[in-house]
Amino acid sequence: MAKKRGLGRGLAALIPSDSTDDWETKTKETPGLISLSVDEIHPNPMQPRTDIGEDQLTELAASITEHGIIQPIIVSQTDDGYQMIAGERRWRAARIAGLEEIPAVVKEVTSQEQLEIALVENLQRADLNPLEEASAYRQLMDEFGLSQDQVAERVGKSRSAVANTVRLLLLPSEIRDALFDNLLTEGHARALLPLPTEDSQVAAMRTVTKRQLNVRQTEEMVRRMLGETTKRRKQTLPPEYEHVQEELRQALGTKVTLTKGRKGGRVIIHYYSDEELDELVNRVKRF
Secondary structure, three states: OOOOOOHHHOOHHHOOOOOOOOHHHHOOOOOOEEEEEHHHEEOOOOOOOOOOOHHHHHHHHHHHHHHOOOOOEEEEEEOOEEEEEEOHHHHHHHHHOOOOEEEEEEOOOOHHHHHHHHHHHHHHOOOOOHHHHHHHHHHHHHHHOOOHHHHHHHHOOOHHHHHHHHHHHHOOHHHHHHHHOOOOOHHHHHHHOOOOOHHHHHHHHHHHHHHOOOHHHHHHHHHHHHHHHHHHHHOOOOHHHHHHHHHHHHHHOOOEEEEEOOOOEEEEEOOOOHHHHHHHHHHHHHO
16 A cells, blocks of 8 residues: 655645646646635634634735736535635635635545644744644644654654654643734744743743844753752752752742851842842732
């Protein structure tokens, strides 16, 4: 049995090779390529991209008005018309441009293939936010039972690249929001993952955005924070002092290091941004 080609190798196998020519002529001679009314087509419910910018659609609509549709969309036939598989942005822009018909390739696909094709199209055009990409990978694994290796084969990426992207979903919501809003890059977000708690990850993220640290600077800051954590864990305290140290951490919501000497000791309260320091001061004043 011939091995199934991964979709990651491109969409060329899904679209006739000559479909970029005059589509009105090709609809008569290329099987599967037809002209569809824009009103017959419904959006793809498995579209990985959740944010289609209006400005980009307007620019694309202007290009379509001047040059027409260069590449057909891909759809599947349903009981009440056709459902989008790939090319949703072109379809939306065509409607804005006032086109009544659009060139399309009709494919019979499963729900899994529908998600895979839409995902690959967006990846090839670099249209997806890293979180949208991660969510699509997770959907392929959870809903269709694919392994990370299988997802990687289908989208043309390494297994480690897929695994690292999916790990972004483990970050706290505040960091995910910053990543989605392009306040952080994927490299910044990955650098925060090794931190052991959500509080430390969020504190580090706030420092990154305030100081506008690059990825290398972020990685160095995280290494310093991890070094402090390791040093603290190596310290030994009597059980009653460990209990006090934990109570202080819970009360202040940040790292607290308690050290005991011969005639006393030290309490070190850690903070990672000016905002966090202000919050700590207010908490201490309320005690």
